[in-house]
Amino acid sequence: MLSSDELTAIAETPGVAKPDPILVTDNIVRSFGGLTAVNVHHLEIQRGIITALIGPNGAGKTTFFNLVTGFDTPDEGVWALDGKVMGKLAAHQVARKGMVRTFQLTKALSRLTVIDNMLLGAPRQSGENILRSLIRPLWKAQERENTAQAEQLLERFQLDHMRDEFAGTLSGGQRKLLEMARALMTDPRLIMLDEPMAGVNPALTQSLLEHVKALRDEGRTVVFVEHDMDVVRDISDWVVVMAEGSIIAEGPHAAIGANPAVIDAYLGSSHDQPLDLESVADVFSKEANDE
């Protein structure tokens, strides 16, 4: 992980080069009809830290997530994970390369049990071949290892008491936890969380935040989309701001709050011009006269 000194040494300009990027994207463009949803010139994601991707509604954050994880195809652009070019890979191939995502609307597999949800995440399962699946001894040992790992993760995410329940019976917050734990079963290098705190009650938010920090502390890279600025301030090492499909600013969260481009994007460019009190008073008195 980078020390805070090294982080502050990075220039705060959009698309700035990082010392050790895990994901590098170039010229990613995606339009829907006449609307250009994403037009990101250059972005590097630093390895081993938590990067927050923020921006007003409709800024293209989720679309950008979909593009780099193979759930959508860009009109143009290239990107590379650890130097390996990822364009044209299907979503499941992206996941196998070590880049795993979660969804804004949690996708718990509700008619599978919690433990089956977890086991599904395990990579390279020999029992997933239909012919091998017929012969239990061929995959039993691997299944046992995966189960042990899954149980450890469930314990860490405080879901072990729900092990054999259908995932559909979990609360919203528990589903978020399950989705995160399940993603960890794939042993990802880069984990992309799409609004991990959305719809989670405040009591659980804190524990979710700790889990996200723990991901970084065990050496994984985290990118997350979030609207709650308290959350962003609390856990992110680096913040990237999108607006209208492009990256308008990046930097540590302290600097981002003061960045005029960001304030404009959120509040509009005239938000800080003083109201002319006399003209307001005129309007009121005129209305009063009319009555």
Next chain:
Amino acid sequence: MDWGQIFDNTITQMFGVQAVYFALAAIGLNVHFGYTGLLNFGQAGFMAVGAYGVGISVATYDLPFGIAVIIGLLSSVVFALILGIPTLRLRADYLAIVTIAAAEIIRIMFRATTWRDITGGSNGINDFSDGFYSLNPYDGRVSFGFLDYSPRQMWVITVGWTLVLLSVGFVYLVIHSPWGRALKAVRDDEDAARALGKNAYSIKMQSLILGGLFGALGGIIFALGQASIQPSPQDYGTAKTFFIWVALILGGTGSLWGPVIGSMMFSGLLAFTDSALRDAERADNIPEWLMQGVQVGQIRFILMGLGLMLLMIFRPQGIFGNKRELALDAQ
């Protein structure tokens, strides 16, 4: 009313040829819909492909019966690929539309005069089952308890029920494995499965092929039971597909024994209403203005529909389905 006779007919049909081939086709549909969420409305097409694969191989090309069965099954794999390649990347509804049309197209093609030399056209194929019946070990009527079958029927039933048990065993093994888990994951949420590195397209294709193979087996047993293959709507038409759906829903989708028990119930109930209505009509228990003898065939399906409605209201998960699992589905 001769209740003994009615009861007898019912039990005989519950274990008869119809129950067998319904069970095989419904096991296939259960793999498609119950475990993978694929909407296949063309199971009769898979049955037709299997039956004609066997029939054409034997009757037109004089191949041995064993080889013909393999060709019949392979043809259903090809049929599944043709249906699956363009549609499985799209939303679930597209497969439903394509299968319902493809099943009719295939039946009408088998019926067409253009290829009459190969397919028999509208006469169908009638001389293909000798290779199967020459293996028949039964040489007299077989009866035990209420059941009573001719030697030919008994041979089809023996082979058929053996296939049903083997199929259930096969499905049990693959569903209770990582492969089955991936299948159910695709059913519950395809994107979640893809995000975890599962190739949803390939999994759906495998499921379509596997379920289609069971459908083809059902078609072959059906053809052997009649010793004849007819390209008629009542044999391989859309209605046949929906009767198999009824059997599956009666038994319970996504359960191991549901399709088998559902098929037995479907056949048994049809036989029961048929015998009971005919008997009552003969004994003049039903007034003329309400129902006439010739209407029995239709009325038993009306009663069947009524029964299905009651089932959906009071036991929507079917006989064997899991109610809790069904409740989660709505979320």
